[in-house]
Amino acid sequence: KKVADRYLKREILGEGTYGVVFKAIDTKSGQTVAIKKIRLGKQKEGVNFTALREIKLLKELKDPHVIELIDAFPHKGNLHLVFEFMETDLEAVIRDRNIFLSPADIKSYIQMTLKGLAFCHKKYVLHRDMKPNNLLIGPNGQLKLADFGLARLFGSPDRRFTHQVFARWYRAPELLFGAKQYGPGVDVWAAACIFAELLLRRPFLQGNSDIDQLGKIFAAFGTPKPSQWADMVYLPDYVEYQYVPGQPLKTLFPTATEDALDLLSKMFSYDPKARISAQQALEHRYFSSGPLPTEPALLPRPP
Numbered sequence: 001k002k003v004a005d006r007y008l009k010r011e012i013l014g015e016g017t018y019g020v021v022f023k024a025i026d027t028k029s030g031q032t033v034a035i036k037k038i039r040l041g042k043q044k045e046g047v048n049f050t051a052l053r054e055i056k057l058l059k060e061l062k063d064p065h066v067i068e069l070i071d072a073f074p075h076k077g078n079l080h081l082v083f084e085f086m087e088t089d090l091e092a093v094i095r096d097r098n099i100f101l102s103p104a105d106i107k108s109y110i111q112m113t114l115k116g117l118a119f120c121h122k123k124y125v126l127h128r129d130m131k132p133n134n135l136l137i138g139p140n141g142q143l144k145l146a147d148f149g150l151a152r153l154f155g156s157p158d159r160r161f162t163h164q165v166f167a168r169w170y171r172a173p174e175l176l177f178g179a180k181q182y183g184p185g186v187d188v189w190a191a192a193c194i195f196a197e198l199l200l201r202r203p204f205l206q207g208n209s210d211i212d213q214l215g216k217i218f219a220a221f222g223t224p225k226p227s228q229w230a231d232m233v234y235l236p237d238y239v240e241y242q243y244v245p246g247q248p249l250k251t252l253f254p255t256a257t258e259d260a261l262d263l264l265s266k267m268f269s270y271d272p273k274a275r276i277s278a279q280q281a282l283e284h285r286y287f288s289s290g291p292l293p294t295e296p297a298l299l300p301r302p303p
């Protein structure tokens, strides 16, 4: 069955945050694509102009480490977003017990993640929903960020769908304190959580509620002191927490090198203003010192 005269529908790939995702063939290019059908819940009038203008901006967001939005169109009251098709994702790599990730492999995956982030942040686009299953991996081992800008366009998904609780594990402390204004730092924090997950091979901070998430963060790094993060007291949901000491990063990540720990500590900075940017992170000595990042084509991937 054809959609919009151009795409040949194939099997369903899965149910995502915003609706069902299916595989399709683009008859124009012969390319395999993934089409996200987005339910337009409340807006009965269909896709509004603001959304369409923003989608147009997302289509211009072209980078080797960002999933390309090939096309977007309304069809039978649903918005359809057409993306390049990707083989697997970083979550599958992390979970696969048969895959050994060397320090060079981890460096390569996190470098590609930061490259995609730095590009989008330069264009003033935030991701806001970074997690390992949003980092897709192509046939040549290239990692690309998926769903860029969608969280802002279609609303933060985690309140609407219960299976989205995992996104909580990647939330920055300013979001957990209810910040309404936030910046690229939220994506850097999430990238740090993914970096940590690559090192540990399990999610690093697994909170089971927003309060518990802050508790997990504080148990790892210690309660933030006003000297570390002066502005936290002005955040809407700020409450004073009982003091807990942090743990040395070396204890939390025994396998990481000094360079890796130094970068990680800067990405996990409490104060979003003091947090390292994606671009600065790429310039950190971790990426120039040995072992150098693995060539994407040589990275281990699930069968």
Ligand code: ADP
Binding pocket: 013, 014, 015, 016, 017, 018, 019, 021, 033, 034, 036, 067, 083, 084, 085, 086, 087, 089, 133, 134, 136, 146, 147
């Ligand atoms: P979520 O919102 O839970 O992250 P998604 O909406 O991104 O889920 O995706 C739902 C399903 O579709 C997942 O199983 C994912 O692997 C698959 N999928 C999403 N985008 C692509 C893509 N570009 N190529 C191949 N599969 C994809």
